[in-house]
Amino acid sequence: MYLILGCGTAGYLVANRLHEQKKDIVIVDKSPERVKGLKEMGFRKVIEGDMTSTETLAEAKIGKAEAVLILTTDVDLNKKAIKAVKKVNPEVPVIVRAGVYSTEEDFKEDEAEVVIYPTDVVAEYALSSLEKIEFKKKMKKLKKIIKEADKGVAIVTQDNPDPDAIASALTLKRIIEAEGKRADIIYGGEIGHEENRALVNLLGIHLVPYSDVRDLRDYSKIALIEASIPGENNPLNPEIAPDIIIDHHQVDMKMVKGDYIDIRPELGASSTILTQYLVNMGYELTEELATVLLYGIKTDTQNFTRGTTPADLNSVALLYPKADHDLLAKIETPLMSTETLDVLGQAIINKKIYGSYLLSNVGFIRDRDTLPQAADYLLKLEGISTVLVYGIGKDVIHISARNRDIRINLGEVMQKAFGDIGQAGGHATAAAAKISLGLFQNVKDKSSLLNLATEAVTDRFLNAVGAKEKEENK
Template identity: 40%
Template sequence: MAETDGVSPLSLIQKNKKIKYIILGCGSIGYKVLEELHESDENVLIIDYDEKRLDDLRDHRHQVMRGDMTDETFYETISEPEVAFILSSNKDANLAAVLHIRARFPSSNIIARALDHFSSNQMADAGADVVLYPQTVVAKSAVNHMVNLIASRNAQRLYSLLESWSGTLGIITHKNPDPDAISSAIALSAIAEEASKGKLKCRILYEGNIGHQENRAFVNLLEIKMEHLTAEVLAECDYTALVDCVAPGMNNDLTADTKINIIIDHHSTEGIERQNVPDFMDIRPDAGATASIFTQYIQELYLPIDTKLATALFYGIRADTHEFQRNVSPQDLHNAAFLLPYADRQLLELVMAPSISQETIEVLGAAIQNRDIRQGYLFSNVGYVRNRDAIPQAADLLLNLEGVYTALVYGITDTAIILSARNKDIRLHVGDVLKEAFAGIPGASAGGHATMAAMSIPLQAFSLVRDKEELLSMIIDSILANFMKMVGIAEDDDDEA
């Protein structure tokens, strides 16, 4: 049947030979795809009905075949392609080809050209993996170019403005600055100093305080200089900038009529009424972080980036996007990827695991000092603690001691008795044992997994006892005796409890 269709004898060979790409319909779009593929001719088979077009392609040593893409039997003459491009200018022929190829070659990838919106849906329904509607492709590309063009123009405008200034630029962050605001502030000061050739001195200002332990670690480890924002400091600034705040009075205590020269942010501008128009304003609500906008400026302007700035901006994007999981755009990921090779990984790790507090260290110390090890079980009474989180941290730590397979650390807070257990003895399910050992204690809740468990007894039930530590041993000793009996710790050792 191939011969009667006037198909070239090449088809007989095709049937046995695996072909990577087929292009059905090789007009202007098909030919452009052929060029873009940059594949060797043996990997691409061009199928068309137009004899003249085929001759021309044959002259250029392309692999061609004459065939009618609407004819179901035609597909019997070719082997399964990895990818089928269906690109003719006839929408019915394209639709028929999608249906036939999908039926005959279920695992081929099909990329088809639609000629209108309706046929675009039809082709998707018929089994095309990707449907291209050239008008949409061009429109999307036009908008993309526009976005990039604006981003690049904005970066240039910011640079030119800073270039023309000299004096002091006060960069104002959030009231309680977070890593996004802080890293944006140091990025702006780096751009300002570069653009003004040092004529512009920047001061990073904030009200409120740097609350979170992780944020303090961030500022300390990166040695970021920040000053409290006061009326006097503000009066000393020739220019002001707001970063990560959408307007004066938003996320800061400035009055709404404060004149601000630069505003760069990613918060929504909805409902914002401006009393003054800044000299430069770039607000992108679709950016995951203001640090992401600054990273883009740095790329657009080909500015040098040092380790400290890259680390700060990376951390800013990471923090504002909740570790790249929320409100994150492809542009944010692109920007983070740009920063990563310049960032100091060790510093990043330190910021993410901020140094432990004084009290935690004290509790860990007490847990080590008061340890009592019996047949692989460690018991440690840390006494009164203000921060209950220190108890599981101590249990984690003590499980690492040599010869310890199960660690039980307990203490008392203002409101409860807390016990935390960690276990690496596979024969023991510590959650189940604790649950049983604590059964019958009023108000107690205990339980957990084989390797980690916790218990707490609220103090209301024992509110009459004044001495907390005495109360702790009064209650817990009998429970621990119970626990030891259950896990089979020898009677002899029991006396030492």
């Protein structure tokens, strides 16, 4: 039972809330009219009397109270009431309201467990309102940009988008659609992992490869997600100034140029930012979005073990009850396609090891996305720090590389090795290249083509990393 002494405005608000929560409450008030009114409103245990009288407190069964709330505006009366309360029941915790001019000194000896200083409460509320206003202002700006996008928004993600990038981009797309505009999610590189492709396939997320985009000027606005500088780990031309930038990677803010910028390196995932947008702007948190956003935060924080902040966990608390957990389980343990298994098998059989470099030609392939998975798998081999897996597609050699040697920037190595005869790029730990087969147009049979491709890729790669070209074992 909670005992409320004095039922003025604040006391009444508290009583009402506790009543709604079906808590057992007893109210003491000296005003007969107020007592009558409270009883009419459905409060059953209301006692008319003096809150500083021990008899009244005994009548209110203070011995059974779990806490006493004294919230009148009369500080002297409140202080007297504390004394009376403690006389009858020294153990019961007391929450008391201080006066506008009260200091901590005023309540030291009065034994109240919690003293509420009205000015502190006002200051707290003012600060939190300020945050709310700033957020509102930010959202207003974002909405304005979206409203202007009559020809749609190009949502461009980081290269080789991970679940956080895909989830953030999809949520922004849904927000844009809710505002009556359209958007495409555009990515550079590849969607390499079985898990990432499972995410995209199981949820039917439509992603457009950057190479399929005719002209970005066909869109009114450009949003950059999970990257903040055009051309750095994203397919955008460095000349472009995006209209919207949302990211959580560390960056030199002086280098960032955009109309709407929300970069928060303190957060574990961009999905946390997009969850806040969605919830605070009053858009529907659908099962689809709850599932992808939760997966985005989960993977970026390595199951909440890396760089997770209270803000990330607040988002998780909102997302978790609405997410499709069966679907998440399917995404996290995707089935391997027969082709992936075949390519992996070929990659293991055909591996050639040069020091800590492993190169493998998997032969003719239909699906180039099988290569990065084989490369990822082989990178687990003891003593190996850099892996290159390549195969021959319709009219190009596809090369996928993975690296965990911190001295090597794989993107630069691939550029150096294959940039002059094809397209190459990526970042320090993951990169890709493709070489047109036009270079080998005089080759008649398939096995000669394989041999020539092996020779060209091996020579060029080992030269680029400065490794001695000597095969140590098979």
